[in-house]
Amino acid sequence: xINKDYFKYLxxxxxxxxxxxxxxxxxxxxxxxNEYTPSLDLTGTLSLVYGLSLSCIVPIYLFSxxxxxxxxxxxFSLPIQKESLYLTTSLFSYxxxxxxxxxxxxxxxxIFAYKMGISIGAFILAIIITIVHMFAMNTFITTITLxxxxxxxNFICSFxxxxxxxxxxxxxxxxxxxxxxxxxxxxxxxxxxxxxxxxYLSIPYNGxxxxxxxxxxxxxxxxxxxxIISLVLSFVNYRLFIKRTVEQSESHTKSFFMYPSIxxxxxxxxxxxxxxxxxxxxxxxxxxxxxIYLIMYYFSKRKVYFNWxxxxxxxxxxxSCIGFSSVYASTKGFHSIYEVPSTSSIxxxxxxxxxxxxxxxKTELKYKGIDVTDINYSxxxxxxxxxxxxFVNFINDIINQKLITKxxxxxxxxxxxxxxxxGVSYSIQSPTDLGRYASRDYVIEEKNIEKVLDxxxxxxxxxxxx
Amino acid sequence: MIEIKDVMKxxxxxxxxxxxxxxxxxxxxxxxxxxxGAGKSTLLYLLNGISKCDEGSILFDGKEVYENPDxxxxxxxxxxxxxxxxxxxxxxMKDFYLTFYPQFNLETYQHYVDLFRLPQNKxxxxxxxxxxxxxxxALALAIAPKYLLLDEAFDGLDPVMRLAFKKAINQxxxxxxxxxxxxxxxxxxxxxxxxxxxxENGCMTTSGDLYDIKDHIHKIQIAFKEELNKEEFSHLDVxxxxxxxxVINMVVKGDINEIKDYLRMFNPIMLEVLPVNxxxxxxxxxxxxxxxxxx
Numbered sequence: 001x002i003n004k005d006y007f008k009y010l011x012x013x014x015x016x017x018x019x020x021x022x023x024x025x026x027x028x029x030x031x032x033x034n035e036y037t038p039s040l041d042l043t044g045t046l047s048l049v050y051g052l053s054l055s056c057i058v059p060i061y062l063f064s065x066x067x068x069x070x071x072x073x074x075x076f077s078l079p080i081q082k083e084s085l086y087l088t089t090s091l092f093s094y095x096x097x098x099x100x101x102x103x104x105x106x107x108x109x110x111i112f113a114y115k116m117g118i119s120i121g122a123f124i125l126a127i128i129i130t131i132v133h134m135f136a137m138n139t140f141i142t143t144i145t146l147x148x149x150x151x152x153x154n155f156i157c158s159f160x161x162x163x164x165x166x167x168x169x170x171x172x173x174x175x176x177x178x179x180x181x182x183x184x185x186x187x188x189x190x191x192x193x194x195x196x197x198x199x200y201l202s203i204p205y206n207g208x209x210x211x212x213x214x215x216x217x218x219x220x221x222x223x224x225x226x227x228i229i230s231l232v233l234s235f236v237n238y239r240l241f242i243k244r245t246v247e248q249s250e251s252h253t254k255s256f257f258m259y260p261s262i263x264x265x266x267x268x269x270x271x272x273x274x275x276x277x278x279x280x281x282x283x284x285x286x287x288x289x290x291x292i293y294l295i296m297y298y299f300s301k302r303k304v305y306f307n308w309x310x311x312x313x314x315x316x317x318x319x320s321c322i323g324f325s326s327v328y329a330s331t332k333g334f335h336s337i338y339e340v341p342s343t344s345s346i347x348x349x350x351x352x353x354x355x356x357x358x359x360x361x362k363t364e365l366k367y368k369g370i371d372v373t374d375i376n377y378s379x380x381x382x383x384x385x386x387x388x389x390x391f392v393n394f395i396n397d398i399i400n401q402k403l404i405t406k407x408x409x410x411x412x413x414x415x416x417x418x419x420x421x422x423g424v425s426y427s428i429q430s431p432t433d434l435g436r437y438a439s440r441d442y443v444i445e446e447k448n449i450e451k452v453l454d455x456x457x458x459x460x461x462x463x464x465x466x
Numbered sequence: 467m468i469e470i471k472d473v474m475k476x477x478x479x480x481x482x483x484x485x486x487x488x489x490x491x492x493x494x495x496x497x498x499x500x501x502x503g504a505g506k507s508t509l510l511y512l513l514n515g516i517s518k519c520d521e522g523s524i525l526f527d528g529k530e531v532y533e534n535p536d537x538x539x540x541x542x543x544x545x546x547x548x549x550x551x552x553x554x555x556x557x558x559m560k561d562f563y564l565t566f567y568p569q570f571n572l573e574t575y576q577h578y579v580d581l582f583r584l585p586q587n588k589x590x591x592x593x594x595x596x597x598x599x600x601x602x603x604a605l606a607l608a609i610a611p612k613y614l615l616l617d618e619a620f621d622g623l624d625p626v627m628r629l630a631f632k633k634a635i636n637q638x639x640x641x642x643x644x645x646x647x648x649x650x651x652x653x654x655x656x657x658x659x660x661x662x663x664x665x666e667n668g669c670m671t672t673s674g675d676l677y678d679i680k681d682h683i684h685k686i687q688i689a690f691k692e693e694l695n696k697e698e699f700s701h702l703d704v705x706x707x708x709x710x711x712x713v714i715n716m717v718v719k720g721d722i723n724e725i726k727d728y729l730r731m732f733n734p735i736m737l738e739v740l741p742v743n744x745x746x747x748x749x750x751x752x753x754x755x756x757x758x759x760x761x
Contacts, residue, residue: 005565005566006565006566009561009562009565013551013558013561068549070545070547070548071549073511073516073543073545074548074549076515076517077514077515077542077543078538078566079537079538079541080538081533081535082533245517247477
């Protein structure tokens with residue numbers, strides 16, 4: 001149960017910090033009031049950024065008594081049950097962070113609603129997104145605080161876990177880049193399944209993405225996921241606190257989920273980022289990563305020593321990295337990377353042609369009386385599934401018949417000549433990622449342009465006059 | 467009354483307290499002594515409900531202490547280096563203790579703050595070591611717990627401060643408080659304590675009323691016509707034996723009259739019984755167990 005006297009004491013003891021939180025938070029509605037073109041997502045984003053920052057700092061501060069032996073002795077000697085001590089401190093942690101941010105967000109959105117008008121649904125949804133993600137971040141940081149055994153480890157592990165998802169994303173992105181480089185996709189937006197991963201790995205990323213697309217129809221499954229995770233972690237935190245002993249304070253952090261996990265995941269991610277098929281560059285980069293791995297390992301143990309476990313783990317990580325890259329490549333990112341999207345997933349698609357002259361002057365081709373550069377395709381407002389099918393078939397045909405070339409490959413050819421380009425764009429109907437679109441330019445040599453246009457006509461992608 | 471029944475506590479596979487059994491009467495001042503690493507602080511943590519014993523039980527007036535706020539509100543623990551909030555003044559610490567100890571007496575608090583001349587608005591981190599201890603005593607006296615646990619209370623203090631604390635502890639005796647003091651300063655403990663226990667290797671090897679113990683341990687100086695060895699006195703429970711030619715200084719446990727009768731059988735030239743203090747008792751007990759410096 002909550003100890004009311006202790007809760008009141010916490011408010012009294014931290015009065016100056018609470019005032020500071022409210023004073024800094026006034027920026028949110030003040031900004032909206034002064035900004036001429038505010039938007040709901042920007043208002044929500046500002047609140048969320050402020051709220052997530054508080055949610056990182058406040059639990060570390062409130063539970064810091066666990067990290068020092070003297071303060072731990074004092075608190076555990078008090079006539080209050082551990083359960084009550086934990087619940088009261090946690091409740092105050094949420095009270096000191098979520099309440100002021102939500103108050104200011106309500107004021108800011110209220111001002112915005114008065115100026116611009118927004119739906120009640122979006123208004124409430126923005127508040128819920130802030131609360132859920134602040135609750136998640138607060139609980140997660142509390143878990144790290146309870147698993148670490150001194151202040152330094154607390155800060156380092158919290159920092160590491162906030163940025164580890166980004167490192168993992170960069171690593172997977174590198175793997176995806178290696179795959180798409182071999183495909184006709186080439187450069188462009190090919191992250192295709194990766195943003196989804198980041199939603200489920202990173203609280204700030206998911207919160208900010210949900211806020212960005214607040215006025216559009218996106219699924220909130222990832223937010224529900226974080227809410228469930230937070231509720232589970234709340235229970236875990238309770239158990240960790242009850243089992244916490246004075247002897248754990250000011251000692252080395254032993255939990256597998258702290259340094260060992262961070263070092264393994266971080267090293268694995270770094271290896272994936274740097275991994276290439278070139279043996280020599282791998283040796284150099286892996287050596288540097290091994291040095292970083294050693295520094296992390298020895299820092300976690302606070303001593304330098306040799307043990308066969310140390311290089312063995314690293315070798316296993318290297319082998320895992322190579323294995324993972326191979327499997328990722330052979331399964332095309334576990335079937336998340338595709339040359340051409342499926343028919344049903346396309347939301348919109350378009351293409352257009354350009355004519356590039358280099359060293360010869362030549363008249364641009366006309367096809368069925370129309371300048372090639374005037375021929376284009378765009379999904380209309382009344383798009384049918386047949387439109388998507390025709391588009392996908394067209395793209396598949398021009399790839400399979402080798403009628404198009406990647407820019408990089410074309411410029412490797414020493415012969416300079418005129419060429420056409422086709423710029424292809426499409427967006428995917430992803431419930432979680434509205435930003436999933438692709439836009440690429442390909443080279444069409446003069447000798448292939450008519451065949452390409454024949455395919456355009458074949459699939460009725462442009463209405464040529466008969 | 468505090469009952470420590472068959473308590474066991476270990477850390478990282480090392481037994482710190484091993485089947486510990488002690489009873490401490492209410493209103494007594496109990497001196498907890500022992501060599502470094504004996505488990506004194508661990509025992510105090512268990513008594514205060516900071517840690518939980520692996521086996522056994524610790525009862526205060528028949529009630530378990532661990533996770534029992536009703537019992538813990540009558541216990542106050544002052545460690546050798548008490549914790550204060552950063553930049554907190556004694557008044558701010560008073561507010562903290564007032565939250566958890568409803569019996570906190572503000573008048574008593576102010577009385578001792580004035581008596582010790584403690585600056586109320588100055589951060590405690592700027593106090594001297596002695597002043598910090600005085601601040602804790604002022605808070606302790608204001609709380610007036612039934613049980614006060616002091617870990618190395620006198621260590622590091624000058625004689626004037628030690629005297630001040632002894633007076634404060636005597637004040638607590640008048641309040642019918644039970645005090646447990648852990649200290650290496652046995653001479654100070656002897657002045658205050660009426661009972662003690664020697665903790666060694668996780669067990670209470672010697673414990674009981676101080677005067678009873680002193681009545682049963684005797685330092686004897688005895689001279690003979692010829693040299694005698696320790697083996698000659700095998701019937702005695704000898705804690706310490708030092709021989710210089712025909713003069714022997716020994717510390718013996720047992721009834722003094724029986725010891726004297728036994729020694730007279732050897733026709734000593736001189737036999738004198740000397741007073742023994744707590745420090746000597748501790749040293750002799752530890753020497754017997756192989757801990758310490760030998761002549």
